[in-house]
Amino acid sequence: MRKCPKCGKYGETETQRFCNSCGMELFFPERFDDNKSVMNITVFHGSPRKNGNTRHATQIFMDELQKQGNVSFTEFYLPDALPVFCSGCTLCFSGKCCPNAQYIEPIIDEIMKSDALIFATPHYGACSMSGGMKTLLDHLDFFVLNVTPRKEMFDKKVFILTTAAGTTATIKPIKSFLKHWGLNRVYSLGLRLFTSEWTKMSSTKQAKFEKRIRMAAKKFYHVRKKRPYLSTVFYYHISKMIVRKYIGEGNYPYEYWKEQGFFKKRPF
C-alpha cells in the first residue's frame, strides 16, 4: 500500500493515488522507481576514523532511512575496502580488468545492484575529501558519460554527506564528478560541526544536527525518479560527439557506445 508522506496513513488499495484523510499524493513507501519492495543502498564510509563524526552522522542518516521503510544496506569502509591507489594503467577505459579488481569488482557489483548510493566523507583541506574517497572515485572514473556510462546509473539516486568546518569544497567536486555518471539525482548535506568529536558539541547543537540529518534522510528516501538533469542531457550530447569524432571506431568507448545503442538512443 502507498503511504501518505504528510499524515503517515496508508491507502486502501495498491493503486490509490491520493490520501483519504488529508488529500496528499501518496508515495510508494518502498523505493525510488517503485518496482521493488526493498531499497538497496550502498554506503561508502570515507573517514579512516571508524567512530568519527562522519560515521556518526551517517549512522543517523541510515537509521532514519530504516524508519521510513524497507531498506537494505551494503557498507564499505574506506580505505580498508580499497587499500590501493589507482595505478593509472587506463585498462578500465578499454573495458579490461583493473589490476585492483579484487577490491574494486565487489564494489562495482554492489553499485550496480543498488537503488541508491551514499558517499560519506570528512572535509580534508589538502584535497577536499578523504584519501580513501578520492581513491574510490579514481577507480570509478570509467563510469563517466564520455567513456563507458552504465544504463543502470540513470535510475539511481545518490546522497553525499560531509562533516567539517567548511563543506562546499568537499561536496562540489564529488557532486560534479558523480553527475557525469548520469545519475538521476545527486543530493548532499554538509555539516559544519567545528569539532573533531561529535560528543564535545553541546546537546542542543547535537540535537540540531541530528534533526537536519533526519530531515534530509526522510526526503532522500521518498524522492522519486525524476526527469534527467539538463546537465545530463547536455553531457550526453557532448559525449556522443567526443566518442564518435575524437575517440572513433576501433577504440573501446566507441565500440561500447555502439554495442549499447547509445549513439541511436539516449540511455535515459
Ligand SMILES: Cc1cc2nc3c(=O)[nH]c(=O)nc-3n(C[C@H](O)[C@H](O)[C@H](O)COP(=O)(O)O)c2cc1C
Ligand atoms: C588531515 C585533515 C585535514 C582537515 N582539513 C580540514 C579543513 O580544511 N577544513 C575543515 O573544516 N576541517 C578539516 N578537518 C577536520 C575534519 O574534516 C572534521 O573534524 C571532520 O568532522 C572529521 O570527520 P571524521 O571524524 O569522520 O574523521 C581536517 C581533518 C584532517 C584529519
